[in-house]
Amino acid sequence: MADQSFDVVVIGGGPGGYVCAIKAAQLGLKTACVEKDATLGGTCVNVGCIPSKALLQSSHLFEEAGHGLAQHGIKVAAPGLDLAAMLARKDKVVQQSTAGIDFLFKKNKVTRIQGTGRIVKAGEVEVTAADGAKSKVTAKHIVIATGSEVTPLPNVAIDEKKIVSSTGALALPQVPKSMVVVGAGVIGLELGSVWRRLGAEVTVIEFLDRILPGMDGEVAKQMQRTLTRQGMKFRLSAKVTGAKSGASGVALSVEPVNGGAAEEVKADIVLVAIGRRPYTNGLGLKEAGIAIDNRGRVVTDGHFATSVSGIWAIGDVIEGPMLAHKSEHEGVACAELIAGQKPVVNHDVIPGVVYTWPEVAAVGRTEEELKAAGIAYKAGKFPFSANGRARANADAEGFVKVLADARTDRLLGAHVVGPMAGELIHEFAMGMVFGASSEDIGRICHAHPTLAEAVKEASLMVTGRQVNL
Numbered sequence: 001m002a003d004q005s006f007d008v009v010v011i012g013g014g015p016g017g018y019v020c021a022i023k024a025a026q027l028g029l030k031t032a033c034v035e036k037d038a039t040l041g042g043t044c045v046n047v048g049c050i051p052s053k054a055l056l057q058s059s060h061l062f063e064e065a066g067h068g069l070a071q072h073g074i075k076v077a078a079p080g081l082d083l084a085a086m087l088a089r090k091d092k093v094v095q096q097s098t099a100g101i102d103f104l105f106k107k108n109k110v111t112r113i114q115g116t117g118r119i120v121k122a123g124e125v126e127v128t129a130a131d132g133a134k135s136k137v138t139a140k141h142i143v144i145a146t147g148s149e150v151t152p153l154p155n156v157a158i159d160e161k162k163i164v165s166s167t168g169a170l171a172l173p174q175v176p177k178s179m180v181v182v183g184a185g186v187i188g189l190e191l192g193s194v195w196r197r198l199g200a201e202v203t204v205i206e207f208l209d210r211i212l213p214g215m216d217g218e219v220a221k222q223m224q225r226t227l228t229r230q231g232m233k234f235r236l237s238a239k240v241t242g243a244k245s246g247a248s249g250v251a252l253s254v255e256p257v258n259g260g261a262a263e264e265v266k267a268d269i270v271l272v273a274i275g276r277r278p279y280t281n282g283l284g285l286k287e288a289g290i291a292i293d294n295r296g297r298v299v300t301d302g303h304f305a306t307s308v309s310g311i312w313a314i315g316d317v318i319e320g321p322m323l324a325h326k327s328e329h330e331g332v333a334c335a336e337l338i339a340g341q342k343p344v345v346n347h348d349v350i351p352g353v354v355y356t357w358p359e360v361a362a363v364g365r366t367e368e369e370l371k372a373a374g375i376a377y378k379a380g381k382f383p384f385s386a387n388g389r390a391r392a393n394a395d396a397e398g399f400v401k402v403l404a405d406a407r408t409d410r411l412l413g414a415h416v417v418g419p420m421a422g423e424l425i426h427e428f429a430m431g432m433v434f435g436a437s438s439e440d441i442g443r444i445c446h447a448h449p450t451l452a453e454a455v456k457e458a459s460l461m462v463t464g465r466q467v468n469l
């Protein structure tokens with residue numbers, strides 16, 4: 001490949017990188033995106049958000065067909081599972097999504113360079129193609145968008161067959177009889193739900209004394225109850241210290257965190273989901289003088305500029321939640337900054353969603369965070385069991401919880417466990433961006449009967465104005 005020069009070269013074609021590249025090109029900058037994998041879209045599109053949501057939807061329908069229809073007066077025989085077809089559908093969804101990004105690159109005239117990028121110095125990236133051929137790409141601006149990788153668990157070697165990461169858990173050729181999930185975070189609960197619904201006995205082993213760390217405590221308690229009722233087992237305050245993989249499965253040694261004897265726990269499949277860490281292997285950060293922090297994250301000035309002028313960083317590789325939409329948002333803002341605009345990224349209003357059933361969604365502060373910060377707040381909490389639409393849908397588990405400043409009533413946070421929580425949360429996100437009070441949301445006329453009325457009622461409850469509870 002001949003040497004090439006650009007205004008912007010983005011390293012990484014995930015949701016942060018590809019969006020940044022498209023936006024930069026739309027703003028008139030000559031842009032390239034370097035991606036090592038054969039397809040664009042990164043972890044999210046290839047082995048993360050998109051395939052997991054495909055399997056969550058398919059497995060939810062399987063469970064509904066098996067257990068959810070009788071209450072509606074619909075009689076069906078027990079459903080059969082064609083796992084190969086389910087996985088093939090998932091692969092097709094991924095393929096459609098990656099092809100969509102190819103189309104967008106062509107439409108927006110982004111040059112795609114396939115290979116692994118290494119920053120030589122400001123203005124210069126070396127790309128090594130799969131066949132080892134090297135080429136030089138020069139650019140006024142380099143954007144690091146290399147994302148994250150699975151955090152390994154000491155003494156538990158991932159082989160993607162019996163001991164899998166989220167990647168292997170999206171492609172198991174058969175439903176395991178038993179599965180142990182290490183880590184009760186987002187990946188563990190989502191993919192644990194998929195395989196439980198398809199018939200596996202799922203046990204989640206979590207280091208902390210609670211699930212879903214970082215989320216509101218009440219929400220985590222409710223979800224643990226709900227998932228337990230669905231058949232998922234939890235062992236909290238326990239750590240996995242080793243694994244032996246054999247023909248009959250995996251034997252894990254599990255120890256109580258607070259001391260006590262180690263115990264052996266056996267499973268056909270073990271899913272390691274203890275978090276992700278920034279991916280910067282071979283990127284040449286050190287040699288290029290780019291500062292990283294003690295967690296391996298690229299240090300920025302809060303506006304995506306790294307310690308080296310002309311080199312920027314966005315997404316999982318920098319501070320903040322490792323979420324595709326956060327990366328996308330930063331990608332757009334970074335391109336706009338490079339183009340001389342003055343974008344604003346409101347890092348206080350980044351929603352998070354767990355796509356279990358019911359879903360969990362959150363934006364802003366948790367009750368625990370407000371207490372720790374000494375901020376006086378008022379709370380409103382409305383159960384879906386009091387919402388007509390949720391009852392009509394036979395899907396009335398969970399609640400909407402609103403936290404607002406005790407003095408000004410300004411929205412500080414919102415937490416939803418329930419049907420369509422991941423959609424409902426955006427009403428609060430919008431309110432928070434516009435500096436709304438809980439009363440503002442409560443006084444919006446919401447269509448009846450909708451799940452969104454629970455958003456309205458919970459907001460009204462903050463100031464004692466609720467009607468339907």
Ligand code: NAI
Pocket residue numbers: 049153182183184185186187188190205206207208211212213238239240272273274275276321322323352353354355
């Ligand atoms: P996580 O950080 O959400 O959860 C990891 C869990 O593992 C924590 O509860 C932690 O306490 C526990 N843990 C850590 N070490 C352990 C050990 N040795 N033994 C037992 N438990 C241990 O990480 P997860 O679920 O792997 O997800 C990785 C990233 O991907 C997160 O940043 C997450 O936000 C993101 N993601 C987001 C999704 C979404 O937005 N729906 C879906 C999937 C992933």
